[in-house]
Amino acid sequence: MALLSVHNLSVAIGSVSPLDGIGFTLEKGEVLGLVGESGSGKSLTATTVMGLLPRLGGRVTQGAIHFDGHDLTQLPERAYRRLRGRRIALISQNPMTSLDPILPIGPQVEQPARLHLGLSESAARDRAIGLMEQLRIPEAATVYRQYPHQLSGGMKQRIVIAMALMADPDLIIADEPTTALDVTIQAQIVQILADLVADRGLALLLITHDMGVVAQICDRVTVLYAGRVAESAPVRAIFAAPQHPYTRALIGCIPQENQPRGSLRGIPGTVPGVKDYPSGCRFHPRCAIAGPICQTEVPPRLLSERAEIACWKPGEMPHV
Ligand SMILES: Nc1ncnc2c1ncn2[C@@H]1O[C@H](COP(=O)(O)OP(=O)(O)O)[C@@H](O)[C@H]1O
Ligand SMILES: [Mg+2]
Incomplete structure (x- = not known):
């Protein structure tokens, strides 16, 4: 059984719903990358797993978070306090937090x-x-x-x-732990985290917007976009054959070695705010291959044993 398994999790804060039916699993000794641009819902996922959502005035409206057999969404705050920092530890982007x-x-x-x-x-x-x-x-x-x-x-x-x-702890959640650091130090910290997983058999949920870091240490990847899972897959499959246009776009953002400095290819447009999520597939306004159905219907979640994809046109390449 997975150490951490998030199933169909939705979160509301006041009148907004920043997470909508997300899910992923993480085994002992494994590194799962949770990726997506800023505003995708990565930090809120960490906050929710840590049981800190009430402090933001938020609540879980649907789904479950199984950790070592217990559903954390049902855990009283007193029990959460024994878990937090003991069995699950959080490393945040800014060490001064x-x-x-x-x-x-x-x-x-x-x-x-x-x-x-x-x-x-x-x-x-x-x-x-x-x-x-x-x-x-x-x-x-x-x-x-x-x-x-x-x-x-x-x-x-x-x-x-x-x-x-x-x-x-059994599980470490690291929320963009290297973002504030320069590139050489980043690589050292990522290597330290990788060694810890290998030496201690702990599980690492590594939140990052950097697909280069994902390639360096993750076993599997879950790609979030606007509060939903776009795609989940083993890291090799993600890089060899990304199925979701958003995953492909993120991979396209990794700077190439022969690329002139400063010419980083971004994805046109921005992640919509939580009040402005579009209908249908939330990525459709930025997607090169979106068709009429993508604008109106939420894509089905295509599940296989180790992978998940939510797209009307999985694997289809844009015309260039
Ligand atoms: N306390 C909050 N109240 C309302 N909306 C929030 C709150 N925190 C985050 N959000 C919204 O939820 C979405 C996801 O945020 P976040 O999890 O911080 O994204 P990421 O970590 O991927 O950059 C964003 O649209 C953000 O504005
Ligand atoms: Mg964040």
């Missing part, structure tokens, strides 16, 4: 192990420094006593990863 600027690094990293595992001060300290060393933070014992502002962005993100690992 997790770090307190006025406290030294050490006690912050230790906190999840003190809280969830009941470790003593000295045991937590040893564990924290050990993890920091494993994440190749130079002079970990010194960094332990420093304050966040004394560290670079890449080091701060390593600290946040150490913090996420402190209580030995």
Whole structure:
């Protein structure tokens, strides 16, 4: 059975419905990439799995989130607090959402192990420094006593990863963990995450808008567009034969090596706001092959054992 399985999940915040029947599964030891442009619903998916939707004034209106056999949508907040940071940890785009600027690094990293595992001060300290060393933070014992502002962005993100690992979680959700970092540091952090999955057998839900990162470490990919799943498939299949025009467009955005700098090919148009979702297939106004039915009818979800696609013209190529 999958460690995490999201099924037909819809979310409402006030009068808007930013997630509409999304689903995906994630096994132990696997990296699932959740991809899509800004505004697709990636962060809200993370927020919902973490049980933090009520803090945004949102609620689950349909579907289920099975984690290790339990439906998290039915979990009382008290039980969620035991799960969050213990069995499921979140790493966000900006390390400063997790770090307190006025406290030294050490006690912050230790906190999840003190809280969830009941470790003593000295045991937590040893564990924290050990993890920091494993994440190749130079002079970990010194960094332990420093304050966040004394560290670079890449080091701060390593600290946040150490913090996420402190209580030995089964699942890490990383929401664009490298977006704020420069390219070399990005690659290092992505490699650290990949090593953690391989060494510890944990599951990683990696949220990114970068198909290059997906190619680097993901086993499978779920592509979100405007609050719905466009396509899910193993990473090799996604790159070898993308079925959804949106997936193809995202892959087309990966900068090529021989491409002049600054000539990044974007996808024309933008993701609509949640109040302006079009009828039919929500991608149709930007789709090169959309036909009349795409404008009016929601595409069926075509399911196979490992893949899912929601398109009226799967696999069809645009005329060039
Ligand atoms: N608290 C909120 N209230 C209302 N709408 C929201 C809220 N948070 C996000 N949204 C909307 O939900 C959609 C998805 O947002 P988000 O999950 O942040 O996208 P992504 O992480 O893929 O960029 C967007 O249209 C966004 O405006
Ligand atoms: Mg986001």
